[in-house]
Structures are given as C-alpha cells and as structure tokens.
Amino acid sequence: MSNILDKIIADKRKETELKKNIVPVSQLESSALFGRNTVSLAYNLKNSDTGIIAEHKRRSPSRSVINQSLSVADVASGYEKAGACGMSVLTDGKYFGGSLEDLLQARAVAKFPLLRKEFIIDEYQLLEAKAHGADVILLIAAVLSRDEIKNLSQLAKSLSLDVLLEVHNEEELHKSLMPTLDMLGVNNRNLKTFEVSIDTSKQLSGIIPDDFVKVSESGISDPETIKDLQHYGYKGFLVGENFMKTENPGQSAEIFIGKLKN
Ligand SMILES: O=P(O)(O)OC[C@@H](O)[C@@H](O)c1c[nH]c2ccccc12
Numbered sequence: 001m002s003n004i005l006d007k008i009i010a011d012k013r014k015e016t017e018l019k020k021n022i023v024p025v026s027q028l029e030s031s032a033l034f035g036r037n038t039v040s041l042a043y044n045l046k047n048s049d050t051g052i053i054a055e056h057k058r059r060s061p062s063r064s065v066i067n068q069s070l071s072v073a074d075v076a077s078g079y080e081k082a083g084a085c086g087m088s089v090l091t092d093g094k095y096f097g098g099s100l101e102d103l104l105q106a107r108a109v110a111k112f113p114l115l116r117k118e119f120i121i122d123e124y125q126l127l128e129a130k131a132h133g134a135d136v137i138l139l140i141a142a143v144l145s146r147d148e149i150k151n152l153s154q155l156a157k158s159l160s161l162d163v164l165l166e167v168h169n170e171e172e173l174h175k176s177l178m179p180t181l182d183m184l185g186v187n188n189r190n191l192k193t194f195e196v197s198i199d200t201s202k203q204l205s206g207i208i209p210d211d212f213v214k215v216s217e218s219g220i221s222d223p224e225t226i227k228d229l230q231h232y233g234y235k236g237f238l239v240g241e242n243f244m245k246t247e248n249p250g251q252s253a254e255i256f257i258g259k260l261k262n
Pocket residue numbers: 055057117118166187217218219220238239240241242
C-alpha cells in the first residue's frame with residue numbers, strides 16, 4: 001500500500017531529474033552563495049539553554065493551510081530577533097507550498113543557520129541547498145538506505161553543511177548512526193500516518209549516543225514540553241505550526257522563548 005511519504009518521494013525523484021536539465025550543476029556551483037562560509041546549527045544548539053529551531057511552513061499534508069499570507073523574510077527576521085538558534089525553511093512546493101526562493105529570501109535578511117527542509121534523495125539537492133544559502137540539510141532515515149545516508153552526509157560535510165538525520169523508530173536509528181551526522185532528530189510525527197506523540201522522543205532518547213546533538217521534532221506547542229524533554233538530553237526543538245498558525249510567528253516565538261528562560 002502506498003502512503004503519503006511514498007507519493008512525496010516518487011514526485012521528488014521526477015522533479016529532481018527535471019531540474020537537473022534546467023539548472024546544471026555548473027550553474028549551482030558558480031552561484032554567489034555557493035562559496036559562502038556556513039554557520040553551524042549544532043554549535044548554536046549545544047551552547048543554548050532554549051534550543052529553538054523555528055520553522056517556516058505555509059501548509060502541510062496533515063493540516064492543509066497553516067499560513068499563506070506572510071512574507072518569509074519577515075518571518076525569518078522575526079525568528080532571528082526572537083532568539084531562535086536557527087530556522088527551518090520548507091522548500092518542497094507540491095505538498096508544503098515552499099520553494100528554494102523562500103530559502104534565498106530568508107538568507108537575504110538573516111545571519112543565523114538555515115536548514116533546508118526537504119525530502120533529499122539525490123546529491124544534486126545538496127548542491128542546490130548550498131547555492132541557495134542553506135547551512136544545514138535534513139536527511140530522513142525512513143526514505144534512505146544506509147549507503148545513501150553515508151554518501152549524502154559525506155558530501156554535505158565536504159560542502160561545510162551540518163547534517164540533521166531524522167528518525168522515527170529504533171530500527172531507523174540503528175541503521176543510520178555514523179560519524180558524518182551532527183544532529184539526531186526524532187520526529188514525533190509519523191510521516192506515514194501523521195500521528196504525533198512526544199513519547200517517541202522520550203523512548204528513543206536513551207539509545208542515541210551522546211556524540212550527537214539530540215533534536216525533538218514536531219507537535220511541540222508548550223514550553224513545558226521542552227522543559228520535560230531537556231531532562232531526556234534534548235538540546236534542539238523544531239517548532240513549526242505553533243508559531244506559523246499565528247499572525248506574527250516571530251512575536252509568538254519570542255514569547256515562547258521568554259517562557260523557557262524562566
Ligand atoms: O509543525 P510542527 O508540528 O511543529 O513540526 C515541525 C517539523 O518538525 C515538521 O514540519 C517536520 C519534521 N520532519 C519533517 C520532514 C518533512 C517535512 C516536515 C517535517
């Protein structure tokens with residue numbers, strides 16, 4: 001039976017092959033941002049007491065429209081001013097309403113680390129990420145083999161990009177551990193069923209080696225949840241909808257981060 005994740009990946013493979021013909025690798029490599037010195041999200045998280053990675057997400061398959069009316073540049077400036085450690089920018093168009101242009105616009109106004117939030121299945125997408133100002137890439141264990149994770153993370157490191165590897169269960173975690181990963185993210189949302197449970201982060205925390213910065217992703221809407229997850233060793237917290245569903249995501253992030261400091 002085919003689930004939503006299978007559909008997204010099948011579309012992504014087609015899309016990536018088409019894009020290779022439109023924008024050749026040589027063009028990506030000669031872009032102004034390609035040589036930019038990146039900043040490390042893992043470093044920021046390690047040295048933060050709050051650890052918020054704030055996301056820009058217009059819509060999603062699980063919630064349809066979240067917020068279509070904001071400028072990504074305003075959201076990026078707001079998140080940076082709020083004291084977020086970095087920002088996640090959804091670049092998938094078909095399912096999340098994002099684009100690489102969003103990444104460029106965020107980069108134009110913000111200095112903090114930007115994560116290209118994408119379904120990465122091909123090295124070409126890493127070159128795209130670098131050429132559009134990303135500092136960090138996401139790799140999703142559910143859709144990649146161990147060899148693919150190895151090749152993609154090695155290339156990312158050679159481009160000075162941080163790597164966030166996302167898992168949802170023990171099997172994905174065991175298959176993925178390798179030294180080219182910087183951060184281990186536990187997605188509380190099952191991408192196949194959309195069910196969300198913070199317990200997923202708690203259950204997997206004990207088996208993530210300490211060499212990796214632990215990140216808890218999705219379904220976080222309360223500062224108390226973060227204070228709880230900090231006891232399980234988490235240093236990073238990816239928050240999207242809770243900020244994006246408000247009129248002023250930057251201000252919402254600022255209030256949220258303020259509560260974490262108390
Ligand atoms: O909006 P939320 O529930 O706070 O979740 C943010 C982020 O974790 C989620 O968007 C996400 C986590 N992993 C992904 C992989 C692909 C697309 C999206 C995601």
